[in-house]
Amino acid sequence: MARSTQKGSNLKTAGYNIDNADHLARKLIKHTSQYHLDDGYPDGRLAPLTDLSRAYRTQLRAGNQYVRLGYGDPKGSIWLREELCTYFAETRGLNITSENILITRGTIMGLYLVSTALLKPGDNIVIGDLGWTGANMNFLQAGANVIKIPVDGHGIIVDELREICRVKPIRMVYVTPHHNYPTTVALRADRRMQLLQLAKEFDFIVFEDDYDYDFHYQNKPLQPLAGADVTGHVLYCGSFTKAIAPAFRIGYLVGPENVIQRLATLRRIVDRQGDNLVENAVAELLQLGIIQKHVRKSLRAYHERRDLFCELLKYHLQDKVDFKMPEGGMALWATFDQSINIYDLQKQALARDIYINDGSGQFTRQSAEQSLRLGFASSTVTELEYIAETLGKLTSCQVSLK
Structure with missing residues (x-):
């Protein structure tokens, strides 16, 4: 049989059927x-590239190479998680331990893990309208029903959420309370407390995407919802993407220990672990105050x-x-x-x-x-x-x- 001279001619279209996923269509x-x-x-x-480079080189050379370059905890570097506990206590008022933290490769990974592990097809998810396409895509991929509620000059209108909760079960509410995406407005203090009360009353998850907490110019920023959560309903997610650079894929997900462990077991079959060398390098920069x-x-x-x-x-x-x-x-x-x-x-x-x-x-x-x-x-x-x-x-x- 004559061999085709056109390179890749048989690799454009699969020889089997694949379903369309219109909800994943988003321009790169x-x-x-x-x-x-x-x-x-x-x-x-x-x-701080010079400091980061120095810290990374140290991680490559120092200590037991078998341990440093081997497999680690799917939850992430214990050093980084411990440093984050201190950092979050000082900057966000969070009272947590390392077992409350899962290191991710960014907020989008945290959303994917939560959507896959904690949502079932048909679950009702509430998001603000206006909102972020990336979050919406994850919820649709999980087979959830997405319900949009209005956003005004003070964030999502929580009264609308209350009315929805009275007529149908809600599994999760996704919010960007510090600076609403895309409108940048902050969720007003009274609405924050109402949201937490509704989460307790109707037993739903609050996914708090705090993508740029460190950058507030007017007054001292309101602390995250997670800091006022005493019933274990809030999952708090963020990353160093906005603090350093988008190519820098270090994120974190904070929540109850049993939830973090559940997400870690899923992460293990998706992405066995993060980059321990980078995670330890960031831990060193946090410990030395360089990130701050x-x-x-x-x-x-x-x-x-x-x-x-x-x-x-x-x-x-x-x-x-x-x-x-x-x-x-x-x-x-x-x-x-x-x-x-x-x-x-x-x-x-x-x-x-x-x-x-x-x-x-x-x-x-x-x-x-x-x-x-x-x-x-x-x-x-x-x-x-x-x-x-x-x-x-x-x-x-x-x-x-x-």
């Missing part, structure tokens, strides 16, 4: 533009960038965009005037080497179709000045053409 964003208003990413140029110092440095830089970006938008775009200065986080929620075609604006900006978040990470109500998250933290002051000036010119051209 990997832009290379010099300038960007992303979804709210940190500036990797500020990352980096967060304080980043906070000052992002605070300055937020203030400047808001001023620049007001100056260059004037009445073409409406927004409220966010109290924290790495992005602002901007609503463009109806005269602006956002899709055209994104294309025109890209032609000038500026990437504008396309909104694929967020699902929104129809009334918010003119709104986008605009990340400012990953750009320097000079870069933000160029971006805002260029957007001002582009939006003026769009309006004049109309």
Whole structure:
């Protein structure tokens, strides 16, 4: 039989059937533009790479190599979990032990493990509308029914949740209370307490995604829901992705010991364990206070960038965009005037080497179709000045053409 000369000609389509998974269809964003208003990413140029590199080299050389380079606990490095206990007590008011922590490769992995281990097909999951596509995808993959409740200027409307709980069983509520994704608003204190009370009364899980707790500019931030949870209903999840860089895949999931153990048994068949060398390197940086110092440095830089970006938008775009200065986080929620075609604006900006978040990470109500998250933290002051000036010119051209 003659051998095909076309390389890979038989590898494009499987010889067997595979089901479509429309809920997993999401564009992979990997832009290379010099300038960007992303979804709210940190500036990797500020990352403590020298300290991290030194700590990693130490982990490669020091101690018993068989132990250091062998298999470890699926829950993660015990050193890192112990350091996180101290860090969370000092910064978030959490009173936990290492057995309450599972190290993950990021929030998305925590969501996947929880959705797979604790949800069953047909379970009802409540999320805010507006919300995060990544969380929604996990719940749909688990076969859950997703129920959306409105978000206003003070977070999810808990009264709506109460009405739903009265007519149908709720298995889990997913929230981003510190800075709602994508709108950046904080869940008001009274709503937080109402949410915890409802979790106790109706026996549902609260998945608290605290993706950027360290970055709050106005006042001292409200402590996580997990800090006020005395009944074991809250699962608290976060990562160092926003504190350091997206490529840095160290996350954490905090919850009752029996839940953490259950999730660890699942993690073992998905991803036997994390990277012990990196986890121990981070533990060393936490122990030495280097991570804490980096967060304080980043906070000052992002605070300055937020203030400047808001001023620049007001100056260059004037009445073409409406927004409220966010109290924290790495992005602002901007609503463009109806005269602006956002899709055209994104294309025109890209032609000038500026990437504008396309909104694929967020699902929104129809009334918010003119709104986008605009990340400012990953750009320097000079870069933000160029971006805002260029957007001002582009939006003026769009309006004049109309």
